[in-house]
Amino acid sequence: MFFDSSLNKALQCKDEQAFEKVFLLMFEPLCGFAFSITGARQVSECVVQDVFLSLWEGCGSINEETNLRAWLYRAVRNRCIDRLRAVEIRDRYVAELGLQMQEELMQAFTDSEEANEKEALIEKVNREIMRLPETIRETYLLHRRDGLTYAEIAEVLGLPQKTVESRMSKALKLLRERVIGTGRLEKK
The missing domain is CATH 1.10.1740.10 (RNA polymerase sigma factor, region 2, helix turn helix motif)
Structure with missing residues (x-):
């Protein structure tokens, strides 16, 4: 054989x-x-x-x-x-993140007209997280969902810590531009 x-x-x-x-x-x-x-x-x-x-x-x-x-x-x-576990964790995190953002948005919106906008915005945030480039989304989720430090993420992904920092910066910038940049999150 x-x-x-x-x-x-x-x-x-x-x-x-x-x-x-x-x-x-x-x-x-x-x-x-x-x-x-x-x-x-x-x-x-x-x-x-x-x-x-x-x-x-x-x-x-x-x-x-x-x-x-x-x-x-x-x-x-x-x-x-x-x-499969990683996908399950990612999906659970996205759902939890949506709930967290929903709570934060509820504080920002006060009347019923804005409530409709709030629901649309929550959907948009979740969509935008999933639209992040895969490597950036993976880094973002490891940090935000799993609570790993930049050094730990660098070790897990086999990357320099500066690359992890750069990816996180890009993720936050893209999310800010795509979600908050719309002007729909202004607090009163």
Whole structure:
């Protein structure tokens, strides 16, 4: 069989040909497995690529007794579950943020005519958060939703802290321009 201890040894030695064989043999089946969990082809491919990157970077953790095929499937399953949890957390945060902004907006608007504007504005805020460029939205949500510091976000995303700071600045600027810049949030 293709998966045996000699393959594990080759991977431990960072044998590119062995890695390529595993990749070519397992990429599509793993993508299909990931798709059965996530329901999204692009997400599934990203997950599988991440797993193969982890395999390559962590080849030293693979020993002769490791069932490589099972390891790959388990790693893909765990990454898919992590992704689904992240999406669930993001969606919950967006809903919570909408409620928080709604409370803040209720204080800003006093009469019934403005109440209609308030509801439209809440919808707009939620829409604008989702319209932020993906990398900026991800950074914004990690900070605002998950409470991570800029240093922690930089570590999680593998970026310089200055990049995280820049993304947060852009997120706040875009939200301010798109929501508050309309002149509809003026307090009386």
